């Protein structure tokens with residue numbers, strides 16, 4: 573089934589400029605790679621995507637379809653797993669990391685969820701110390717779902733909470749109550765799975781005190797990880813329209829948002845949480861989310877499901893976003909990937925990727941500082957207080973964290 577020449581694939585492979593990558597990849601090259609044994613030293617992850625949600629949260633650019641379209645999705649994911657699971661590149665070595673994200677994976681009904689999880693278990697080998705995360709909203713993480721996830725090897729839940737109070741939650745299109753949040757969090761913790769909580773800041777009308785309270789409430793649960801997301805208005809979001817029409821207050825200005833972020837960082841630090849990248853805070857110093865620790869370029873990431881992005885060897889892969897094409901391609905026995913060759917990372921992208929993890933070690937620094945231009949950029953960053961030295965390299969200061977988006981201008 574994998575040896576068919578697919579016109580659609582070939583066409584896409586040579587027209588994938590929108591992703592800013594070289595377009596020399598051939599389907600045969602990808603297939604031949606999948607027929608080989610993998611590189612034993614390379615970290616490997618599988619990313620399963622569910623492009624469905626029950627309804628659209630007002631701020632979310634990831635939303636695609638409503639529940640209706642999720643019918644039959646289990647079959648497609650299972651077909652894809654079965655196809656991938658036969659390839660030597662996939663089956664000959666265990667995977668360290670599994671991430672089942674979305675959308676809302678827990679929207680699958682219990683019977684579909686069971687089949688999908690069984691298919692993951694059957695088609696991919698799990699490394700001894702694997703991490704398997706599932707993203708969920710509060711309301712879809714039912715008791716039966718928690719049991720199913722746990723029984724099939726899921727060991728980490730990433731719960732999108734965003735804010736606890738009902739007024740803010742309604743503005744965000746997240747109707748569950750704070751009581752339900754408390755119940756679900758407790759159940760996840762009782763199950764023994766790790767817990768990560770997503771919060772958002774920079775919301776219309778939000779104050780620093782409000783965000784501090786949200787971080788405090790999240791910390792009261794003692795989750796393993798907290799992710800703090802600054803609201804990004806990408807594309808045509810309902811929340812942006814509501815602001816435009818005057819139905820919601822304006823967004824706080826930049827300096828106000830920075831103050832909010834700074835306050836969130838301080839609350840987390842005061843409660844013993846370590847910031848281990850720009851957005852993430854972990855209770856244990858050495859136990860941050862492994863999925864988020866590396867960028868897509870630093871490991872193989874096998875994309876499964878519609879609308880997933882990943883990488884196999886030097887190939888960047890994108891599974892079909894259009895659900896009809898995705899289903900039809902699979903029905904024809906073909907993996908529904910668009911693919912192209914990975915574009916080598918620029919020096920600036922590499923440095924920024926490292927600094928997103930808060931620090932750069934001495935060995936990497938010595939390597940980059942051989943370039944006079946990069947050397948000058950680091951000197952400026954030190955001088956202007958974005959970075960500071962420590963015994964084994966340099967790390968971001970609070971200013972560096974708060975203005976991280978501007979950091980790229982130092983390396984242009």
Ligand SMILES: C[S@@+](CC[C@H](N)C(=O)[O-])C[C@H]1O[C@@H](n2cnc3c(N)ncnc32)[C@H](O)[C@@H]1O
Nearest residue numbers: 631632634674675708709732770801802803804
């Ligand atoms: C891709 S979503 C999936 C999580 C899951 N569906 C849920 O809602 O709980 C992961 C996280 O991205 C964050 N997010 C979504 N839209 C965002 C936006 N416009 N700006 C910043 N963060 C956003 C939210 O914190 C959300 O929990």
Ligand code: SF4
Nearest residue numbers: 625629632635674675
């Ligand atoms: S935040 Fe989550 S549930 Fe809400 S629309 Fe986005 S992906 Fe769906």
